[in-house]
Amino acid sequence: MLRSDPEGRLEDRLNARPHLITLADPLQLQSGAVLPDVQIACQSYGHLNEAQDNAVLVLHGLTSDQHAAGASSGPARKPGWWNAAIGPGKAIDTDRYFVIVPNVLGGAGGTTSPAAQNPSTGRPYGLSFPVITLADMAKMHAALLDALGIEQLHATIGGCLGGFQVLEMLAACPARTGKSVIISATARTSAHNTALWAVLRAALMSDPNWRGGDYYNGPGPSAGLGLLAMTGALFWMSRETLERRFGIAPVSGVPRYTMEPDFAVEQFLNSVKENASKGRLDANSLIYLTRAIDYFDLARDAGSLQLALKGVQNPVLLVSYASDWRYPVEEMAEIAKALPENVPHQHLTLESTMGHGAFLYEFESLRPALSEFLR
Incomplete structure (x- = not known):
């Protein structure tokens, strides 16, 4: 249930400006802690169709936020972090899709985080903020979809930290994710x-x-x-x-x-x-x-990666970069191997000298495959 700005069309309430949505219920965290009055900062692009089946959830990386496309409202007018991918006629086509970009739980873009006010003290949480996990982030995204009245997505897309969140959503609510795009990610964090x-x-x-x-x-x-x-x-x-x-x-x-x-x-x-x-x-x-990334291990609670992903129903696109030493190709291949046999999937390995950041800084090589997969 949405407790913020309930009147008017959904896209009119979210488009072209950051928007804060307050969840109606507290968020129970994996650690056992509870966060009351969770606010989610999000931005959207495009229009939700009458059937409400064209929504695409885009999840950002570590240092990004909800401003994914178009010029910002600040004095620098800096373009969004994935401006190359999102917009009219682009791979994530806003003439075709309704794109929702939330700021992650714990992020620095306005979603409830250590900088938010602790209701019990009236001061910023700081280190009294509870430790959060990728599973908590996925749970928040599901609550956001509930608040927006969106039962099922056309697609869920994320790179790096965003890719981890897509994986957690595939484990927790696979029927809602639609097509999934996981870029420059892994199923568990390495010791390195x-x-x-x-x-x-x-x-x-x-x-x-x-x-x-x-x-x-x-x-x-x-x-x-x-x-x-x-x-x-x-x-x-x-x-x-x-x-x-x-x-x-x-x-x-x-x-x-x-x-x-x-x-x-x-x-x-x-x-x-x-x-x-x-x-x-x-x-x-x-x-x-970064602490949430430390705790990320999709197989740990399920017993195996295969069991964690057993509910996946819709097509999956996995994207690796040959020069990405942080999350190498073979770790993405493990995810592909763990997917159910009846689920269509593709593991695409692209060449780039940019390494881990290629999907942000050299998007052209990814554009054809992403555009075709979403269509």
Whole structure:
């Protein structure tokens, strides 16, 4: 049941601007904790048809939010994170589909998160926010569909963290997901990735302004966020991409023999650091979302990956990138092997020097397959 702006057509209430929807019921979390008054920030594009069977749920990656397409309302008018994919005539065609993009539970885009007010204290949650999981995120998405009155989706799409959420929805409510597109993902987090997240969280927590997560009434941990973003850029970009884009020649043509940035790759990472410290990202949100990724193991509670995915009914498109060392091709192949034999599915492996971030930064190679699959 929707408790926010109940009048008018659904798309008129959501389109062209971020919208907050408050769930009617508390959200019971996998840990046993309960979140009351959960708000979901979402944005949508296109129009819901009369049969209400053209809705596409797009789930974002770690550092993105609900603003997936079109120019933002901010002064920079920055395009959405998947502007290349969503819009009239594009692969996710808004002349054909009603596209819903929610901000993830715990995210920094307005959905209930560590930055939200704790009703028991009247102050931001900070580290008193309960630990959340990918299963909790999928449960929130199902509650959002209930609130919007959408029984079944035409498709559910996600890359990276979004792909994990699609997998959790396939395990929890497979009849509702419609066609599923899972990009640059895995069925469980590896020890290597958990170690990487631990390093990034340590970078954040080492900033004196983090103050144990209680920084909302003062300067935030911008230095820690900058260090996290610089390290994170190396997660997304392959060795080949860095070599091709920047090389190792000094920017001025000859070495200056200084501790100041002397190479293009250093200047690039400095710009990443500066952008991260401008306030778009929330340190506690990143801590909670990466912790949720640590706990992600689709087979653990079900007993096996096959059992977790036994209810899948509709076609599945799995997309890997050959250069993605974080979630390699063979891990996506395990998902393909675990799907029921009668479910049509395709595992597409694309070439890209961008590594893990290719679906965002080199979308053209994915466009034909995604467009055809959705049709």
